[in-house]
Amino acid sequence: MLENSGHQGQALASLGGNSMRGHDRQSDQELTARRSAGGRGPVVRTDQPAPTTGQTWSAGDLSPHAVSDLQNSAGNAAVAASLAGQRQQHGSQPPVQRMFQKMKNAVSGNRSAAQQEVNVRVGGEDVPMTRQGAFYVFRTEQGGRAYIHDVAVANGVLNDDLTPHVMKYRMGGLALYRGIPRHHETWHDVNGGGVIPPLGSGELPDFLTNNTSFIPFSPSERVARGSAVATRGMAERNRAEYVQGYTRSNENFFVGLVATVVAGPNLDVAFFNGSEVQIRGPVRGFDTDHIRMSTDVQEALTGTPGDPREPISENRPSTPNEEQKKEFEKKHGLLP
Numbered sequence: 537m538l539e540n541s542g543h544q545g546q547a548l549a550s551l552g553g554n555s556m557r558g559h560d561r562q563s564d565q566e567l568t569a570r571r572s573a574g575g576r577g578p579v580v581r582t583d584q585p586a587p588t589t590g591q592t593w594s595a596g597d598l599s600p601h602a603v604s605d606l607q608n609s610a611g612n613a614a615v616a617a618s619l620a621g622q623r624q625q626h627g628s629q630p631p632v633q634r635m636f637q638k639m640k641n642a643v644s645g646n647r648s649a650a651q652q653e654v655n656v657r658v659g660g661e662d663v664p665m666t667r668q669g670a671f672y673v674f675r676t677e678q679g680g681r682a683y684i685h686d687v688a689v690a691n692g693v694l695n696d697d698l699t700p701h702v703m704k705y706r707m708g709g710l711a712l713y714r715g716i717p718r719h720h721e722t723w724h725d726v727n728g729g730g731v732i733p734p735l736g737s738g739e740l741p742d743f744l745t746n747n748t749s750f751i752p753f754s755p756s757e758r759v760a761r762g763s764a765v766a767t768r769g770m771a772e773r774n775r776a777e778y779v780q781g782y783t784r785s786n787e788n789f790f791v792g793l794v795a796t797v798v799a800g801p802n803l804d805v806a807f808f809n810g811s812e813v814q815i816r817g818p819v820r821g822f823d824t825d826h827i828r829m830s831t832d833v834q835e836a837l838t839g840t841p842g843d844p845r846e847p848i849s850e851n852r853p854s855t856p857n858e859e860q861k862k863e864f865e866k867k868h869g870l871l872p
Contacts, residue, residue, distance in 0.1 A: 656684070657693045658702050669740055676706065676801035683741050683806040697810035701755055705807075708800035712753035712813055714822075715764030717792040718782075719774045719872065726824075732795060734817035741806030741814050750806050750814035757794065759811050761836055764792030764827055767853055773868035777853040778861065780871050784849045787830035791848060795822040 651666040656674075665672040671683040682705065688698045704710035716726055725733050734749045742748040754760050767776040776782070776791070783789060797819060799805050804816035827836055829849040834842030856864070865871060 655692060656689055659699055671741065671806070678800065678802040680801045681804045682706075682801075683804075685741075685806070685808045688807065688809065698807050701810070701813060702807055705799055705805055706801055708798075710755070710799045710805075710813070712755060712797050712799050712815065713757045713760035714751065714753045714795045714797075715760035715762065715766075715792060716795065717764055717766050717769070717774075717776065718790050719769055719776050719779050720792075721769075721771075721774070721872075723872065726795065727790070727793065730820060732817060732819040732822065741808075743808070743812075748814075749816055750804075751817040751819060752812055752814050753797070753799075754811050755813060756811055757796075758838065760794050761827075764794050765836060765848070766792075773864075773872075775853070775864075777856050778864050778868075778871055783855045784829060784852055785855075787828065787847070787849065789829045791827045791829060791831075791852070793827060794825045795819075796824070797822045 651668060653664060653666050654672070655662040656665050656672050657663075663674055665674040665684070667673070667686075668683075670686050672686060672689055673681060673683050675681050682702065684694065684698065684702065688695050694702065701710055714732065716723060716732075721735065722733055725731050732751055734751050735745045736742075736748045738748040740748065741750040745752060754763075768774060781789065797815070799813070799815055806814040806816075808814070827848070829852070830847050832841045832845040833848050833851060834840060834846070836848060861871065
């Protein structure tokens with residue numbers, strides 16, 4: 537849903553009425569109520585945090601697309617930690633370099649640096665946390681870890697955008713949504729395998745999803761819908777019209793889907809801002825709503841059908857011919 541720089545809403549879509557697992561789309565309140573009442577509800581299972589031992593990093597892991605106004609970003613932390621590992625592999629360091637490395641570790645959140653304990657006010661409660669890289673981190677009694685980006689904390693107080701989301705997470709009822717277009721790398725895992733895999737393996741959350749084992753979601757279903765109908769992805773090969781079976785004339789063709797989970801304090805969850813919250817992956821046990829060529833555009837984007845209805849197929853890219861497909865495959869490989 538949020539790949540490398542947040543949600544993408546590049547095209548119009550419609551929200552499909554059929555669900556992958558037979559569930560209809562539900563509101564935050566319905567999902568939370570079902571969970572509180574002891575019903576099964578959507579459940580998320582995450583694997584153990586990805587270990588950092590043995591990982592190989594390089595300075596290239598710091599992408600130029602990182603958000604420029606975020607100081608001490610998780611991407612910078614990953615690079616600083618990796619450079620420390622690379623220096624160790626090449627032997628001992630001169631005293632000046634060792635001193636410089638210690639200073640860098642303290643800023644980046646390297647595990648060897650002492651963690652600073654602070655209290656952050658969340659709502660009306662002071663929650664003890666530690667600093668790790670660009671994040672305030674706290675553990676829950678249920679075994680999860682919450683990461684709050686430091687731009688959301690001012691003078692020891694969590695901002696109003698994230699406070700309600702963190703409170704719902706602690707109480708076990710934070711509904712989150714992820715939009716996945718048909719051309720996304722994880723489409724077949726999600727639609728056929730029932731699992732949302734991460735794109736990376738880093739232990740810390742990161743806006744750059746190739747760097748982390750965390751998967752971006754949003755508390756806003758509208759944001760997720762925009763991502764689900766995006767016609768382009770981050771990679772050049774991620775294009776809506778260059779997938780197997782694409783045609784605007786097939787009203788049942790999948791354009792994308794929206795996955796819904798309820799995140800509680802047993803999970804590792806990262807809070808960036810009011811539109812992006814990440815969960816450590818892989819994620820299973822989610823509900824899905826499919827978006828098809830035949831669905832109404834306004835309904836897909838807002839949840840309310842338009843009058844008159846307009847199918848999404850009228851707003852999708854033209855169907856490429858066979859020659860165009862072959863040329864695309866020469867550059868990017870077989871169509872996904």
